[in-house]
Amino acid sequence: MSLMASSIVSLDLTPKPAPTACELLPVKQVRQVVTDPVQDDRGPSICRYEERSPFRPAREVLLERDWETPGQTDKDEWKRMRRYMNIPATSTSDLPRLGDEALLRVSPSTDPYGAPEATVAVWAGHMIVQVTYSEEYATTGRVSAVAQILARWALRAGDVPHNRIGAAGPALAGIPPAKLPRRTRTDGYRRPEQSLYGAVWGAGEHSVIQAHPELSIPVRMPPGSYGCWPQKGKDNVFRCSGKSLVVDIIDRPATQPPGPGPGPEPSYAVRDPGGGRYEIAIRVTHTPAGLRAREIRVRVEADAGQAEVAQKIVNSVHTQTLPRG
Numbered sequence: 548m549s550l551m552a553s554s555i556v557s558l559d560l561t562p563k564p565a566p567t568a569c570e571l572l573p574v575k576q577v578r579q580v581v582t583d584p585v586q587d588d589r590g591p592s593i594c595r596y597e598e599r600s601p602f603r604p605a606r607e608v609l610l611e612r613d614w615e616t617p618g619q620t621d622k623d624e625w626k627r628m629r630r631y632m633n634i635p636a637t638s639t640s641d642l643p644r645l646g647d648e649a650l651l652r653v654s655p656s657t658d659p660y661g662a663p664e665a666t667v668a669v670w671a672g673h674m675i676v677q678v679t680y681s682e683e684y685a686t687t688g689r690v691s692a693v694a695q696i697l698a699r700w701a702l703r704a705g706d707v708p709h710n711r712i713g714a715a716g717p718a719l720a721g722i723p724p725a726k727l728p729r730r731t732r733t734d735g736y737r738r739p740e741q742s743l744y745g746a747v748w749g750a751g752e753h754s755v756i757q758a759h760p761e762l763s764i765p766v767r768m769p770p771g772s773y774g775c776w777p778q779k780g781k782d783n784v785f786r787c788s789g790k791s792l793v794v795d796i797i798d799r800p801a802t803q804p805p806g807p808g809p810g811p812e813p814s815y816a817v818r819d820p821g822g823g824r825y826e827i828a829i830r831v832t833h834t835p836a837g838l839r840a841r842e843i844r845v846r847v848e849a850d851a852g853q854a855e856v857a858q859k860i861v862n863s864v865h866t867q868t869l870p871r872g
Contacts, residue, residue, distance in 0.1 A: 568594035568610045571676065571701040579719055580680070580693060581606045585753050587770055597770060601756045602733050604683040604725065605662055610701055613675040625670045628677070632668050645695060645713045646671030646702065653687050658774075660732045660758050665690040667698040672711040676701050683732070685725035692722045732758050736765055736867070743829065743865040744815050745858030754859075757787055763798055763835045764843060767863035769856050792849035794860060801832050801840035813865055825854040829861045833868035843868060 569589055577584045577596050582603055584596040596608040613624050625648060632650045633639050642649035646669035654664040664681035678701060680694040695716050702712045733756050740747035748754055748767055757775045758765040762785060766775060772789035775796070783799035813831035820826050828846040835841060845864050847857040 566705055567591050568612050571612065571704045572596075572608065572610050572678075572697060573704075576700055577608055580697070581608060584608070585770075597753075599753045600751055601754045601767065602736070604727070604731070605755070606682045607662075607680070608697060609679040610697070611677045612701075612705075613677075621670065621673075621675065624675055628668050628670070628675060632666070642667065642669070642695065644716070645669055645698065646707075647711060649698070649713075651691060651695070653691055655687050659760055663687045663690050665694040667694045669698050669702065671702050671713070672707040674702060674705045674707055676705070682725055684727055689722055689725060692717055693719070696722075732756065733765070736767075737869065738866075740767075740859075740862055741866045741869060742862050743813055744817070744827070745862065746855040747862045747866075748859045759785065761785075761798075762796065763838065763841045764833075764864060764867040766794065766796070766845075766860065768794070768860060769853075792847060792853055792857065795846045797842070797844040799842055801842040813868070815861065820848065823851050825849050825851045825857055827854075827857050827861050829864055831865065831868045833870075 568591065569586065572594060574584055574596075581596055581598055583599040585599040586595065587597050588595040592612050594610045598604070598606045613628070629650065632652050634652075637652050637654045639650055639652045642651050645667070649667060649669040652666040652668075656663045662681040662683040663685055664679060665687065666677060666679040668677045669675070676698060678694055678698045680690050680697060682690055682693070696719055699712060699716065736756060739750065753770050755768050755770060755772050756765050757768050757772060759775045759777070761777060762775060766787055768787055769789050769792070772787060775785050775787040775794075778784040778786055783797055785796040785798065787794040787796065811832055813829060815827065815829045818826040818828075826846065826848045828844070830842070830844050832840055832842050843864065845861060847860050849857045
C-alpha cells in the first residue's frame with residue numbers, strides 16, 4: 548500500500564502596487580545629495596525634498612512620475628512631456644544614453660542668490676519620470692549630472708529592466724562639488740533669534756533666508772517662500788511671498804538719522820484685519836556696516852493659523868537690526 552501526499556500552493560496573483568514618487572527616491576538615497584533632507588510635497592505622483600537648515604546652500608530634489616491616463620498610451624504621454632520640456636529661456640537636449648528616450652533641460656540662474664536647475668525627463672520601459680535638481684552656487688554641469696543620477700536611481704527603484712535604463716553614467720563621487728563664493732547669501736545673518744513680540748525661529752528650524760542686493764537686511768521666511776523682489780514703480784518697497792502669507796518691506800534712508808548712542812526703540816503693532824487673517828508690523832532704524840542709517844518697516848499678513856510664523860518673520864528682522872556688541 549502506498550500513500551500519496553499532495554499539497555496545494557496558493558499563489559497571490561494580485562498586481563504589485565506601483566511605487567509612489569517618494570518610494571522611487573527614498574530619503575536614504577537623497578541624503579547622498581541633500582545633507583539633511585526634509586519632504587515638502589508628497590503624494591502618489593510627486594515628491595520634493597529640500598535642505599532643512601537655512602544656513603546650508605539651498606538644494607532641492609523634485610520627482611514627478613506620470614501615471615497612465617485613460618485613453619492615452621505611453622507614446623502620447625511622452626509627446627506631451629517633450630512639449631513641456633521645451634520652454635523659453637532654457638536649454639533642452641536629448642540624452643541618448645538614458646532610458647528608451649530622455650531629455651535634459653537646463654535653467655541657468657541669473658539671480659545673484661538663485662540656483663541653477665536641471666530637469667531630466669525619461670521614458671524607460673513602463674515608466675515615465677521627471678527629476679529636477681537645483682543647488683545654490685553649483686555649475687550647470689553639476690546639476691545636470693546629479694539630475695541624471697537621480698533619474699537612474701528612480702528607474703531602478705521602479706523595477707525598470709537594466710537594459711532599458713541605459714548605460715551607467717558617472718558616479719556621484721566623481722562629480723566636482725559646488726565651489727562656495729567668498730561671501731554667501733547667509734553670511735552675516737545674526738543668531739540667535741531675539742523676540743520683540745511672540746515666537747522666534749528655532750536654531751535649525753526648516754526655513755529659508757531670503758536676500759536681495761537692494762535690501763539692507765535678510766529675511767527668514769517659511770519653507771516654500773518665493774523670494775523678495777522690488778515692487779515696480781515704488782522706490783525702496785519690496786514684497787516677499789509665501790504660502791498663505793505676504794511680507795511687505797520698506798527699506799529706505801532714515802529721515803532722522805540716529806545720533807551718537809542707541810537709536811530709537813523699535814516699535815510693533817498687531818492687528819486683526821478680519822476674514823481669518825492676522826497682521827503684525829515692525830518699524831525700526833538701524834545702521835548697516837559701512838552704510839548710512841536705514842528705516843525698516845515690515846508688515847506681515849498671514850492666515851490666522853500662521854500667526855506664529857508671522858511673528859517669527861518680524862522677529863528675524865528685529866534680530867538683524869540690533870546693534871552689534
